[in-house]
Amino acid sequence: MATPFHTRLLAEIERKGTCLCLGLDLDPGRDSPLHDSTLASLREAAESIVEATWTQVAAYKLNFAFFERHGPDGYAWLAELAAFIGDRALIIGDGKRGDIGNSARHYAEAIFGVLGMDAATVQPIMGHDSIAPFIADPAKGAFVLCLTSNPGADDFQRHPPGEPFFMRVAAWAQSANRQKNIGLVVGATRPDDLDRIRKVAPDLPFLMPGVGAQGGDLEAALSAGRPAAPVLIAVSRGILYAGDGSLTNITGAVADYNTAIRAARR
């Protein structure tokens, strides 16, 4: 039987000694000594960053938007980069896909089968049959969007106030976690919500963006971790464009995050 995704995640965190997840969101509009706005230099920069960081991160998060904006060549880059990472770290395909059964099956095939990624972020709104194809293989994980940290999160996720949407998603995901391969995407900015979610979803790993450039609280985020249900601290800009954006500053930022993560764990 396949090793469940949760077990694979815990093993990788143990192997690397950190729950840091680096988002490879390279932005052609940013100043960086590693890249200009051309796809060729972005490709090279991404590989240099992986070479320099893979021993110090548990996972890479590839946000499909940053690849698709370059058109078909960008999608080819996504596949190439996933292959380049290989088994040096877990790969989270951050495409936030969501569609009905037949289409969802194709998306799962694209992310797990064709691109060979280890986990995917998925939309909850169409319900169980839209998520089923992403959790059919115990070895592959699905992080279901639960609560994000952007201003628009108030429009729908936090409504109605009594039993908000995000709590319903969390409870559903906990109940659907029969193969130990479901997690939640939880923004790292509001510790009180984090506690509420953890209460109804005690067995689910959290993928937590919002620490770093978006200004969350690392210690509060880490405190949501449990021995069998860890948090993944997802940082992108806060590492990729740390200091002058050089590899020295990138690896320095990774080391700083890891020091802070290990200090908080003690």
Add this chain to the structure above:
Amino acid sequence: MATPFHTRLLAEIERKGTCLCLGLDLDPGRDSPLHDSTLASLREAAESIVEATWTQVAAYKLNFAFFERHGPDGYAWLAELAAFIGDRALIIGDGKRGDIGNSARHYAEAIFGVLGMDAATVQPIMGHDSIAPFIADPAKGAFVLCLTSNPGADDFQRHPPGEPFFMRVAAWAQSANRQKNIGLVVGATRPDDLDRIRKVAPDLPFLMPGVGAQGGDLEAALSAGRPAAPVLIAVSRGILYAGDGSLTNITGAVADYNTAIRAARR
């Protein structure tokens, strides 16, 4: 000033004399005289179908899942097919994307800028700032996922019973429609819900899958149309695999749908 998407949609429906939208969901696992399971034959089949049908449809819907399942070559096919359709009909990029501001901007650039599509389907859950990039250009449209027709729609969309999520989405979309370029995705299977949505969203076009192979009621769907807020009847399998799946049967099925649409409009 750019012509708003709603105006462009009405003009195309007028020009073609139909609100039929053909979903080009070619399935390599289906028997068809037009294609086998290879990408080369799917590409040829799609172009033959466009050549044979474009004068009789208002729009084509390209569901990204059916392209991404083929990997980078499939994504290249998506771009190629959009260019092939060109301005022969409107092109709806059915990617159901949803992410926070920065990523949403990249997705909008991918669908409207790089792929040159006319409208996109988008996820509502992250709220206004996740949708803003898709409605920034009045000429480009965003169909917001409101209510789908799959079994999982009951899990979240129809909750809580009093003021369900889908009604909140509909009301929000109506209020955000300042540039006349927002529509709703509404499954065609439950006429009573259709009435409720139309009441709070009187100015929004509906993109309606679920007629055809999924077994909805064409007349009920059409009755939701308004002079300035039409419905688009989205049919995929019910046309692409009609009869023996030959071009003759495909164009015959398109003609049958158009006859039924025109009869219902009288």
